[in-house]
Amino acid sequence: MATPVSPVVxxxxxxxxxEIHVDGVLAGFTEYLDRDEQRVFYHTEIDDAFAGxxxxxxxxxxxxxxxxxxxxxxxPVCPYVAGFLERHDEFADIADPVTPDVRHWxxxxxx
Numbered sequence: 001m002a003t004p005v006s007p008v009v010x011x012x013x014x015x016x017x018x019e020i021h022v023d024g025v026l027a028g029f030t031e032y033l034d035r036d037e038q039r040v041f042y043h044t045e046i047d048d049a050f051a052g053x054x055x056x057x058x059x060x061x062x063x064x065x066x067x068x069x070x071x072x073x074x075x076p077v078c079p080y081v082a083g084f085l086e087r088h089d090e091f092a093d094i095a096d097p098v099t100p101d102v103r104h105w106x107x108x109x110x111x
Contacts, residue, residue: 007055009062018063020046020055027055030063030081033109038096039072040106044080060084064091075102 008021017031028046032039041063046056060081067074068091075096076082085095096102 007058009059011063011066018059018066020059022050022053022055028059030056030059030078032063033106034072035075035102035105037072038075038102039067039070040075040077040102041081042077042106042110044078056080057084061088064094068094077102077106 007027009018010021011018012029015029015031016033017029019029020027026047027050028044030041030044032041034040041060044056044060046059061084064074064084073094073096074081074085074091075098076085077098082098085091
């Protein structure tokens, strides 16, 4: 009998995202772009096959922990990341508001 493997979160720098893998399978990701000292999160997605397992929360928590370790700040354009920050005030010290300037910049970067 195979032992279940814990979900693993990794930063895929070349894809500008953090990925969560379960038993070696990509279960989801949260995408970002860096803007100076800010890491702007704009999309989070968990595959339907992995829904309801708390993976999005674990993914975002580990991503934000990495952002803090890198000395950056978080801008939560992604609604999931924004909601996570509202429920987890331990990250309030690294969160910046989503401004019209950030939204304009992000639209330009994403095309």
